[in-house]
Structures are given as C-alpha cells and as structure tokens.
Ligand SMILES: Nc1ncnc2c1ncn2[C@@H]1O[C@H](COP(=O)(O)OP(=O)(O)OP(=O)(O)O)[C@@H](O)[C@H]1O
C-alpha cells in the first residue's frame with residue numbers, strides 16, 4: 019500500500035468494489051494521517067510526563083540515599099537534624115499555606131466577579147469587565163512580585179495591624195504584625211490576584227452554560243435573581259467551580275517569582291500569617307538556592323521539586339474525584 | 352384558590368417586532384382553556400405574558416392589560432416574582448433540577464417562598480403534591496434519588512408536582528405532552544382533568560384531540576404570514592369550536608385545511 023495516491027488516467031472508469039472505495043482514496047488517507055498525528059501528540063504528552071518524572075526521581079535519588087549527617091556537612095543550608103524529610107516538611111507546609119490563603123481569598127472573589135459578568139452586568143459592561151480580568155492573566159509574575167514587595171507590602175500593614183489587634187487572640191492572626199509586610203499573608207493576597215483570572219474565566223464560562231430550561235424552571239416558581247443563582251446556576255456549576263479552583267490552586271502551588279520577591283523566608287511550622295521569616299514555599303526556595311547550590315544541594319532541591327510535583331498531581335486527582343462523586347446528580351444526564 | 356383572568360388589548364413585542372397583536376379574552380376560574388394554532392403564531396409568547404415570564408427574555412415587552420381577580424398584573428407596584436408565585440408554569444420539555452432529588456424538586460418552590468418548613472410538613476407536602484401529580488406510587492421508594500433519573504413522562508409529572516406544591520391559583524402549560532409517549536400523555540390528561548377542580552388551567556397544544564379531550568374552552572390563534580403578528584381568531588366553548596366555529600379559518604385549521 020503506497021502512501022501517495024495513484025492518479026488514474028483521464029476517463030478511465032474507477033473499477034473499485036464498494037469495500038475498496040471505502041478504504042482507499044484521498045479522504046481516508048488524510049483521515050489516517052490525522053489519526054496518526056493526533057495519536058503521536060497524545061503519546062508525546064505521556065512520554066514527556068514520564069521523562070519529567072524519571073528525571074526528577076533519578077536526580078533526587080542521591081539526596082534520599084545519602085545520610086542526613088553527610089548532607090548537612092556538604093550543604094550549608096541543610097538542617098543539622100531531621101534529614102531530608104525535616105527539610106521538605108516546612109517547605110510543604112509553607113507552600114500549602116500560601117496556596118490555601120490565595121484560594122480562600124481568590125475563589126469567592128472570582129465566583130462573585132464571574133456571577134456579576136454572567137448574570138448581573140449589562141452586556142456591554144460584562145464584556146469589558148471580562149476582558150479586563152483576562153488582562154490580569156497577561157501580567158508577568160515578576161511584575162506581580164515587584165508590585166507585591168514595593169507597593170502592597172508597605173500598604174497592607176494597616177490591614178495586618180487591624181487583624182492582629184482585633185483577631186489576635188486567634189493563632190492565625192497572632193501579633194505583632196510584621197513591618198514591612200513580607201509575610202505569607204501578603205503573598206496569599208498577591209497569589210489570590212494572580213489566580214483570579216483563571217478561576218473567573220472558567221467560572222464565567224460554566225455559569226453562562228447553565229441550561230436556560232433550569233433557569234426558567236426557577237423563575238417560573240417565583241425565584242428572584244439571587245434564588246435563580248442558588249437553585250439553578252450554582253448547583254449546575256458546582257463541579258466546574260471545583261475544577262476552576264483546582265486550576266488556580268495548581269498555579270498558586272507552583273508560583274515562584276512573586277513569592278520569592280515578597281516573602282521573607284523561614285522554616286517553621288507556623289500558623290502566624292502576619293509574621294515575617296516564618297514560611298517558605300518549595301518553588302521559591304528552589305529558585306533562591308539553586309544558583310549557589312553544589313551537587314548535593316541540587317539533588318536535595320530536586321527532591322523537594324519532586325514533592326511539589328506529587329502534591330500538584332494529588333490535587334488534580336482529588337479534584338477529579340470530587341467532580342465525579344456526585345456525577346448522577348450533575349447536569350450531565 | 353382558582354382565579355379569573357381578563358386579558359384586554361394585549362400587544363406583545365420582541366424588540367420592535369410585534370409578535371402577537373390585540374388579544375382580548377376572559378379565562379374563568381376552574382376551567383381548562385386550550386390554545387391552538389399553527390407554529391409561530393405566538394401561543395407560547397402569549398402564555399408567558401400571563402405570568403410575566405416574557406420579561407426574562409431580553410427585549411420582550413407587553414402592552415395592554417392582564418387582570419387577575421381585579422388586580423392589574425402589570426401595574427408598576429406589582430412584583431413579577433410575586434406574580435409567578437401565583438401563576439405556575441409547566442414547560443414543553445420536562446425540566447426538573449438535575450442536582451436535586453425528587454423530594455427536593457417538589458419542595459424547590461416552597462423553599463423559595465417561605466424558606467423554613469418543618470420536616471414533617473415537608474414530607475406531607477411532598478406526598479400530597481406527588482399524589483396530586485399521579486406520581487407518588489411510582490417514586491415513593493426513591494424520593495432521594497435524582498429527579499433526572501425518571502422517565503420523560505415521570506419527569507413532566509414531577510414538574511407538575513413542583514408547580515402545584517406552591518398552591519398557585521393558575522397553572523400554565525406549554526405543550527406539556529409534546530415530548531411524551533401516548534401513555535404518559537394520557538396520564539397527564541387525566542391529571543389535568545383532576546387539577547381543574549382546584550386550579551385555572553391554560554394549556555397550549557398542537558394536538559387537536561387533546562384540546563377536545565381536556566379543555567372547556569378553546570382559543571384559536573393564527574398568523575397571516577411571516578413577519579405579521581399572530582392574532583386570536585376566536586375563543587369559544589370547545590364543543591362549539593370543534594363542531595361549528597364562527598370563523599372559516601378556525602374550521603380550516605381544525606379540519607386540517609390550512610395555509
Ligand atoms: N425570544 C424570542 N426573541 C425574538 N422573537 C421571538 C422569541 N420567541 C419567539 N419569537 C417570535 O415570536 C413569534 C411567536 O413565537 P411563539 O414561540 O410564541 O410561537 P408558538 O405559537 O408558541 O409556536 P410553536 O407552536 O412552534 O411553539 C415567532 O415569530 C417567533 O419567531
């Protein structure tokens with residue numbers, strides 16, 4: 019079977035049986051070519067993922083197999099006690115904490131904006147606003163870092179002071195608040211702004227897809243606009259909102275530059291959001307230490323990178339599970 | 352409970368397009384009124400003006416009067432949300448809320464209207480409404496399963512149960528059987544005959560036999576041509592419309608000679 023279609027002489031009657039004419043010919047050639055191309059793309063993705071995983075594991079192996087004492091000796095910033103787990107632990111904690119704050123601030127805000135765009139704003143305003151939110155996504159993270167450390171960190175001080183003053187009895191807001199606010203709280207706020215566009219965009223699309231039928235069912239029962247949103251829009255969008263939040267979480271977990279530029283790092287398991295020098299994230303820590311690191315140091319950093327990779331993977335799988343759990347109550351059937 | 356509706360000189364527009372012109376009719380309480388007519392003549396459009404559902408379509412507006420037991424439903428101080436709580440609606444395609452269970456679906460309207468009801472009252476109401484919709488025996492063992500898991504005919508009866516659970520005065524139905532098989536259709540027609548004792552019912556249908564079977568009065572809408580507004584040609588007792596209508600157009604339509 020040749021891949022180039024053979025040209026028949028002019029006027030010659032094609033003498034193909036129906037079965038042949040269904041398997042040969044230009045159209046099916048293009049079809050098969052496309053099928054192969056898309057299969058190849060799919061395989062490439064899998065191969066890439068596998069390659070990254072293998073790279074991480076191989077490079078991280080020395081840090082895991084070497085004794086903690088030796089690592090501590092060879093790496094200036096490695097802790098004397100606790101070993102590799104003792105090193106990664108606070109980083110994981112800091113990473114999750116920063117991302118969680120971002121999610122807690124970002125998701126409700128994004129849902130609010132998306133609802134406003136999809137169900138409240140007049141069409142012209144909605145378009146402009148949607149465009150504006152998308153623009154937020156186009157700002158490079160280093161600019162967010164600059165803005166966070168130079169503009170927000172000094173200005174957020176009064177807010178932190180207020181929180182410390184009135185909610186200080188609650189461990190999260192234990193004072194005195196840092197000044198300037200190079201804290202995980204500030205980082206969380208900046209990350210929230212950074213994940214806002216993706217969450218808003220996904221939510222907006224999902225809200226707009228609410229079946230007209232269900233909205234009208236609610237309206238005909240005498241629902242106000244808010245009640246339509248509660249009975250028809252939000253339940254329908256539930257799994258979409260979760261996906262959106264997970265996309266945002268993925269971005270927040272891996273964000274490097276902005277965290278690096280804002281946060282004053284520390285290695286504690288501390289819930290004191292308003293204090294500096296307590297937390298650090300995996301990504302920012304890698305960026306921070308990598309340029310000066312020796313072989314053992316690089317291996318250790320890659321081990322932390324592997325942990326971040328696993329966390330992100332777990333977050334994604336968790337999201338999928340949550341979405342599928344109530345599948346028969348979703349709008350899909 | 353049931354109320355009388357007076358419509359006078361109603362014109363309905365989509366933007367600048369006059370879709371339905373000059374409709375006047377009186378709908379008596381505890382009767383079934385069927386609206387028939389060719390596709391596009393504005394039956395759905397007219398039906399929606401009876402509970403102000405047309406207002407949720409951008410650009411749609413109505414001019415004229417709709418009066419329910421002496422209350423002008425279009426008066427500026429009347430809240431469309433309140434109107435819809437008194438005038439329920441069942442749609443052409445069954446539309447139970449897919450994320451809610453059967454029981455929650457029945458209670459959906461009540462939860463909007465007076466937020467809190469006790470658990471016992473809720474159970475009673477679910478049973479009463481489902482029985483009212485002739486659905487209770489089929490679903491009583493799976494009230495907590497999603498409403499979307501029912502058959503089309505059951506879903507439509509669930510929607511009727513949901514609509515009557517808030518005890519409206521008027522029930523509007525837009526081709527409620529068009530997506531259903533003959534058995535489910537009969538079930539709903541029987542139900543309409545029962546509901547008539549408590550509610551004022553207006554039903555749009557393309558099925559002439561159905562109109563003849565279920566309704567007391569029948570209104571015939573027609574349209575002169577594309578781009579022209581639909582008009583109410585005549586409305587009379589169903590027996591009169593189907594045996595000796597006053598208008599030639601009505602006679603042509605019900606005997607299958609139209610166009
Ligand atoms: N949302 C809308 N926007 C603009 N025009 C509309 C809209 N809905 C209906 N129309 C127009 O109004 C006219 C009446 O439509 P309507 O749906 O009321 O007809 P109908 O009698 O219910 O038809 P059918 O029997 O097919 O359901 C039609 O010309 C239709 O194109």
Ligand SMILES: [Mg+2]
Nearest residue numbers: 394395396525
């Ligand atoms: Mg219609």
